[in-house]
Amino acid sequence: MTQHRPNELRRPLTLRDVSEACGVSEMTVSRVLRNRADVSPATREKVLAAARALGYVPNKIAGALASQQVNLVAVIVPSLSNLVFPEVLSGISAALEETGLQPVFGVTNYSPDREETVLYEMLSWRPSGVILAGLEHTPAARAMLESAGIPVVEIMDTDGPAIDSVVGISHRAAGRQMADAIVSAGYRRIGFLGTKMPDDHRARKRMDGLVEGLAAHGLELAATEFYSGGSALQKGREMTKAILTRQPDLDFLYFSNDMIGAGGLLEAIEQGLDIPGKLGMAGFNGLNFLAGLPLRLATIDACRREIGERAAGIIAGRGTDGLVGGVRIELTPRLDPGDTIRRQQVQAPVSGAASS
Amino acid sequence: MTQHRPNELRRPLTLRDVSEACGVSEMTVSRVLRNRADVSPATREKVLAAARALGYVPNKIAGALASQQVNLVAVIVPSLSNLVFPEVLSGISAALEETGLQPVFGVTNYSPDREETVLYEMLSWRPSGVILAGLEHTPAARAMLESAGIPVVEIMDTDGPAIDSVVGISHRAAGRQMADAIVSAGYRRIGFLGTKMPDDHRARKRMDGLVEGLAAHGLELAATEFYSGGSALQKGREMTKAILTRQPDLDFLYFSNDMIGAGGLLEAIEQGLDIPGKLGMAGFNGLNFLAGLPLRLATIDACRREIGERAAGIIAGRGTDGLVGGVRIELTPRLDPGDTIRRQQVQAPVSGAASS
């Protein structure tokens, strides 16, 4: 019905086109399109009608350059296959929904250099804020973040100094907390199964915390088993088989994430082991989609979604109240013993003589 | 050591700053920073040194406006919690890595209106291309895509007309393929368990295909069970329990995704059912991280990563060879019978008479 010309002239429409189409100055058209209040209802309607009819989409590049304002928030995570980060991203998305800010995601594959590159790329779009995982960055990345002049939120991990704001949990403390739970349930010969990735700092900190926590009780790890490659049930099975073959006397297996933990759990069940009686098990993350396994794996909730929400909240808040100093939010993860850590306190002494 | 002024003047650095710092014209600095060949090694070094020392990050907003070129590819997916999309995104990321193009992700939560909003927002940054999931869009979104003048790739689904290019599989055909496999293995009383989400068109098409395929053999679904909410093992268990209670004579359960399928499998195993003898089961997606379950669930691979790679390839290719017409790539999903569809042909007739 409308007299669309074939639009052969593949030139994107400009404000000027709309202006000409409705006989209102570019300036006023711009005002209408930005929802500014000081325009008469009559012209507003005229302009909106014209814009809609033409199918005009504003050019934010030009807008951003002129106004020096960009409604983008750069979000940089190590991986999307990890299952943890998609949840964080959802939290960020949700929290930003009503703020006019838009998240833009980048992925580093756990490579610090790649992180630096992605960060550079993103900063060159002059976002309103940056959210990135972890506290470990290359010196160059750190420098860029410090001099960017925008709010920076480091997420997931609070074990270390932050550039600006942080939202996360202490993975070290989570490891210690698990150690306490393990020991006070009476387990003594503990094996650790985890990733070999040198750049997964949080997994490493969890292991460090576990080792520390055990040390506080006069214990040390009885065995470790590392792997590389994506976390999957199958990996967990294989590792569990391997570690139990090497050291059949282990009475607890701590997995650095729930996915391999679940695999281990299935393996142990299949082997007919007495869980949690003779063998306790635990993972990390609180991956709720695993509910439904024959036994509920003990785990520590990493507060993923909340971390995303809070981080986004900090960025969104900054706009209003000017430059507040960095905020530090350390969430307290909840340990859920599930069905794989025995509840009854075992009173046996820790070392030397009779261990359980 | 270096004499950094406190940088109180929180003004982002410009090309001009670099230019003044090294005594080379802005234009030449710009050339160096864009790696253009026509600059003498001497000046190149001078410029790079100055830029590094200052910590200059180019302003792509200005650059894009001037050059009318944006190295961004808009990628719009329904969800990140689905596990399917992160893999697609990884494929896109990987394929774009060496092209100078950068993916930018948006999430719609399966809402067509939200898709329209996100699309508008992204198009306003004038990306070099758009990749989005599915063939179903609001009329306004469709109009925007048609008039954007950039390559558009609709992914995941090939069952319907495309705006420009498509890369995906036919979910309808996948459903039919599964129906054939089920019937020729001799199963006759088939139940479907799936999502209730009205906007998950691909799940719906799989069910349609299944129904069609069964009809071709003179069969129809003996029972259905729907749910809403995220896919999780637990859901699969509950649904399985429910459908088998209502209709204990079912001999096959088809789940609309592997996650609920895995839950169902665990439930069935626990109930001590004879799988695949008395009860066959299948899911959809080829989620390889589920390998490690007691039995391998039959499934159809959705080619997620390849879809991402091919889609990105189309966008990246366009730059070079100008405006080719839309490409259509329909991948052929592989059906893996796993351990939950019996292999031996059962020769029993389909229905009353002999219809196959």
Place this chain on the structure above:
DNA sequence: CTGAAAGCGCTAACAT
């Protein structure tokens, strides 16, 4: 309430 002028930071297109 509306319009005109200037310029955001960079790069294309031309000089030199």
Place this chain on the structure above:
DNA sequence: ATGTTAGCGCTTTCAG
């Protein structure tokens, strides 16, 4: 190999 000029499409600022 380097510099100069103009302008990308919008918004800020200041006049009406």
